Amino acid sequence: MDAHPDLARGEEPLSSKDRLLDAAIEIAGREGLSAVTYRAVAARAGLTHGLVRHHFGTREQLLNEAFRRAAEQDSDGVRLRADTIEEFASTFVESFNDSWERSVLQFDETTQAIRGALPMDNIRQQYRGYIEKVRATFTAIGIDDPDGRVAALVFAALDGLTLQHLIFREDLRTEQVLDVLRDVLTRLAD
Numbered sequence: 001m002d003a004h005p006d007l008a009r010g011e012e013p014l015s016s017k018d019r020l021l022d023a024a025i026e027i028a029g030r031e032g033l034s035a036v037t038y039r040a041v042a043a044r045a046g047l048t049h050g051l052v053r054h055h056f057g058t059r060e061q062l063l064n065e066a067f068r069r070a071a072e073q074d075s076d077g078v079r080l081r082a083d084t085i086e087e088f089a090s091t092f093v094e095s096f097n098d099s100w101e102r103s104v105l106q107f108d109e110t111t112q113a114i115r116g117a118l119p120m121d122n123i124r125q126q127y128r129g130y131i132e133k134v135r136a137t138f139t140a141i142g143i144d145d146p147d148g149r150v151a152a153l154v155f156a157a158l159d160g161l162t163l164q165h166l167i168f169r170e171d172l173r174t175e176q177v178l179d180v181l182r183d184v185l186t187r188l189a190d
Contacts, residue, residue, distance in 0.1 A: 017055045019045040024066040029101025033108055036063060064122065067109050070102040071126040078158075080133035083140045085185050089158060089178055093171045096162065103162050131155045143188045150188070157181060 014022070023044035028036050036059065042049035056062040075081070077095030082088040096103060106126070112118040135151035138144075145151050158181075165174045 016045070016047055016051055018069075019047065020052055020055060020062070021066050021069045024062055025070050025099075025105055026101050028063070028066065028108065029099075029104040033063065033112065036066075063109075063118075067106065067122060067126070070105050071129065073099070074102050074106070075130055075133050080130060080137065080155075080158075082137045085141050085182050085189065088137050088141075088182060088185065092158075092161075092178055093165070093174050096165055096174075097171070100166065103166060107163065107166075127155070130159075134158075141185070141189050143185065154181070154185070 020041055023041045024036050027040055027044055038049040038052040038059070041062070042052050052062060056065065074095070077098070078092045079087055079090050082090070109118060110123050113120045113123045131148060131151045134155050135145055135148050138151055143150065161174060161177055161181075164177075168174075
């Protein structure tokens with residue numbers, strides 16, 4: 001087996017569990033939820049399929065943990081939580097382009113939950129987490145949002161922009177929209 005890619009970049013190697021989760025995210029994003037099987041995930045991660053069952057027990061648990069990992073990676077990678085307006089969502093395009101599969105997985109998960117195939121509570125929890133990170137940014141930059149409605153609106157804009165970036169795949173267009181959003185936030189902070 002080749003050296004793990006994290007080692008080549010000078011990073012700590014991922015645990016086998018995280019490697020399996022990342023493989024599940026990639027497969028689900030590229031091929032759909034139905035393609036996420038123990039064998040496919042293990043093969044993509046370069047591990048044995050017995051480890052999938054060992055770490056997760058069920059396919060549903062694997063998917064739930066993959067959804068949570070994708071959501072956390074997205075919110076951290078995009079910089080929903082920032083200390084300045086300039087930093088807010090400053091890595092949106094870069095993060096998206098590095099792993100667009102996470103976004104597709106989350107839209108797929110949301111669609112499945114709307115259809116009743118997955119629990120909607122998982123989606124609600126993820127969205128509350130995203131909105132809370134935006135709200136924490138607002139606190140840091142001085143935007144008054146006591147009930148979180150402005151944070152919810154801003155996250156809705158980012159969520160829609162994610163979908164548009166999937167459709168248009170135009171980095172400059174997306175960056176320009178983000179600049180307008182940051183300008184609106186600057187006006188709210190004044």
